[in-house]
Amino acid sequence: MNSVLNKTDVILVGGGIMSATLGTLLKELKPEWDIKVFEKLDRTAQESSDAMNNAGTGHSALCEMNYTPEMADGSLDITKAIRINEQFQLSKQFWSYLVDRGLIEKPNDFIMPVPHLSFVEGDKNVEFLKKRVKALTGSPLFEGMEFADDEATLEKWIPLMMEGRGTEEPIAATKIESGTDINFGNLTRKLFDVLQGEKEVDIHFEHSVEDIRRTEGGEWQVKVKNLKTGKHEYHTSRFVFIGAGGGSLPLLQKTGIPESKNVGGFPVSGLFMVCQNPEVVEKHNAKVYGKAKVGAPPMSVPHLDTRYIDGKRSLLFGPFAGFSPKFLKTGSNMDLLGSVKPYNVLTMLSAGAKEMGLTKYLIQQLLLSEEERMEDLREFIPEARSGEWDVVTAGQRVQVIKDTDKGGKGTLQFGTEVITSEDGSIAALLGASPGASVSVDVMLDVMSRCFKEDFPEWKDKIKEMIPSFGISLTDNPEYFREIDEKISRNLGLNTHEEGVLLS
Secondary structure (H helix, E strand, O other): OOOHHHHEEEEEEEOOOOHHHHHHHHHHOOOOOOOEEOOOOOOOOOOOHEEEEEEOOOOOOOOHHHHOEEEOOOOOOHHHHHHHHHHHHHHHHHHHHHHOOOOOOHHHHHHOOOOOEEEEEEEEHHHHHHHHHHHHHHHHHHHOEEEEEOOOHHHHHHHHHHHHOOOOOOOOEEEEEEEEEOHHHHHOOOOOHHHHHOOOOOEOEEEEEEEEEEEEOOOOOEEEOOOOOOOEEEEHHHEEEEHHHHHHHHHHHHHHHHHOOOEEEEEEEEEEOOOOOOOOOOEEEOOEOOOOOOOOOOHHHOOEEEEEEEEEEOOOOEEEEEEEOOOOOOOOOOHHHOOOOOOOHHHHHHHHHOOOOHHHHHHHHOOOOOOOOHHHHHOOOOOOOHEEEEEEEEEEEEEEEEEEOEEHHHHHHHHOEEEEEEOOOOEEEEEEHHHHHHHHHHHHHHHHHHHOHHHHHHHHHHHOOOOOOOOOOOOOOHHHHHOOOHHHHOOOHHHHEEEEEOO
């Protein structure tokens, strides 16, 4: 095959939210660039970006208590909470820009206003929650957060959770109305619809990337198998982004770049319980996050979520952890074993030795019976009935393992990781939450690291798309309130008909 015919400016591997976001940003900044997208499946957003494969929370630290850890002196570190909320604001601003331009229609197809609540039990946790709301409401990003520990208020906020609840120990909650539920599958498809309208963008489905190698000229050659014909194609590009979810690590390893060494991955699958009784679903309108049990990893934080999926309001509880050696739901049982290389085996073994608590937790989760899962659910909904809840398998997550200065060899990471080559010609996204919620900020980071010559010239256009880029909203409360009002209006977050998706 003539390689000249298959030369392009940008190659995006994977049809998820990250590739969709990066592609859309680049087309706004460099409309003349040619972009090729390769997706192994027959549609976009079928793995981690699919609505049922993630929690759909607009992660902004409004309710996620693990983002405000308690320090040894009893104070709370809110640095991460502020950071994640600032990142989420950038995402909302970019989506608002696309709606304003008419590139995306019907934003309530993918984003809906849903209150975010934190819920705790016990004296110590109630005191923690009081300190948390006091610390966070000093920032304009958390204005409107309320605290309640009286039964009457809690019955208004979370009536389903209060039915049949005993009062043996104190309980409390915080509530903030500015929370959101996001269908990242629909959002991803809308972004790819924008890209498909561009003449210089080619999206190839059922095309599996099998190898990525550097050419003598310093570009990247991508070997792609057309799954419909069985034939191989070769495409070259000066920039490649690997946004293949759990499939990113094996492809990153094929590049051979030094940054891919001493990096491993550990797959964790998730399960959610879904309520099938519409009368129960109607009694709850919130995303309610609890605290992870002692010794459990951050990804295990239990939450009871109002969701909007395919035009239908749903109620989900979870997550429960599972284990599969696959890196993707559609992956191979050899994925984990195949990712262990001579250059990362010590990193992987070190993580295994240090993470015995995680291993124990996963084993316990795997052994849970249906009734034991119901007992966990009843900590949130005391009167939950078994026949009204089904278990569904959610997406696969590959938690990054790498050597760090702080954690030492084989440190398990629970966030989102971007790995780029020194020359910025290739980048890969690894990790999990907060992931999709902060996709715009993460892709801006990728562009700043990979397009160092172009990025300074792009800043004016980026500011047009994302007004607070480079500005601390926490330090500029009036500016935040001004742009937040416009964004909420554009995204339809000021109007909400109970149980109905707005058009």
